[in-house]
Amino acid sequence: MFHSMRRPFLRVSMIIGGVVLAAALALLFGLLVMVLWNWIMPEVFGLSPLTYWQSWGIVLLAHILFKAGGHRDQNHHKSRDEEWKDRFRDRFKTRFWVGDQAQKPETPEPKRPGAQEPPEPEAPPKPEEPRDS
Numbered sequence: 001m002f003h004s005m006r007r008p009f010l011r012v013s014m015i016i017g018g019v020v021l022a023a024a025l026a027l028l029f030g031l032l033v034m035v036l037w038n039w040i041m042p043e044v045f046g047l048s049p050l051t052y053w054q055s056w057g058i059v060l061l062a063h064i065l066f067k068a069g070g071h072r073d074q075n076h077h078k079s080r081d082e083e084w085k086d087r088f089r090d091r092f093k094t095r096f097w098v099g100d101q102a103q104k105p106e107t108p109e110p111k112r113p114g115a116q117e118p119p120e121p122e123a124p125p126k127p128e129e130p131r132d133s
């Protein structure tokens with residue numbers, strides 16, 4: 001009986017501890033940003049020093065700008081970055097891979113608007129045959 005009563009208490013304490021730890025880390029990160037800003041930016045760029053809450057606002061703004069757009073699709077489709085990496089790997093393999101495993105691309109690359117077609121390479125001239133006199 002004691003074991004079954006202890007388990008919900010453990011879950012609640014883990015959740016509360018996690019929230020407290022996350023808040024403490026966020027506050028310390030704001031303090032770190034304030035110290036670094038006030039140490040470097042006024043001397044290098046002539047900017048005014050920041051208060052703690054201004055530095056914490058910069059941390060929050062950076063989180064919104066750089067992390068908020070990075071969520072994944074719920075349909076588990078590949079993100080644009082993963083598709084770009086796959087295309088780059090395929091193009092690299094077809095252009096630079098040496099050996100028996102080199103393959104031609106299955107589909108031609110899409111043409112860019114306004115791009116000109118490369119000229120066809122000219123065939124080398126045939127050597128003249130010696131004439132009998």
